Amino acid sequence: MSTTALIIITLILVVIAYLWFAAQKMKNMPVVAEHENIVTLTEANLQHQLKNGISLVDFWAAWCMPCKMMAPILNEVAEESNGKARICKLDVQQYQSVAAKYSVRNIPTLILFKDGKEINRFVGVKTKDFLLKEIAKVS
Secondary structure, three states, X not given: OOHHHHHHHHXXXXXXXXXXXXXXXXXXXXXXXXXXOEEEOOOOOHHHHHOOOEEEEEEEOOOOHHHHHHHHHHHHHHHHOOOOXXXXXXXXXXXXXXXXXXXXXXXXXXXXXXXXXXXEEEEOOOOHHHHHHHHHHHO
16 A cells, blocks of 8 residues: 555544544533523413513524533633523523514524514524624614
8 A cells, every 4th residue: 555545544543533532522511501591492481581681592402512612612701791682591492482473593693682583593503793783783
């Protein structure tokens, strides 16, 4: 076997090992406790929570690794939003009908509401600064 082939095979094995290690690390990532200002939404309280003011709703699931990555970011947003917006979370696994109502197809999906109407939607992991700027735009 040529030296080039051995180098390529070695690089491929290193990349596979790295990806496996990263996946195991993400799988074992602990769940972050929610900030006291984060509102947990249900079918029963959804309309009441969204009807007045600005609300940022995180549509998430416990098995979703990017959702786990969003948890500390949302905690920081809840801490720093200074009451400009209500930060909420809705478990799409538990409330599938609500996720379907809002056409949530990928998670995490964050929807920004003002007085019960959808203003903007973001899919995937977003930074704290990005979310705070989006909230400030509709304040």
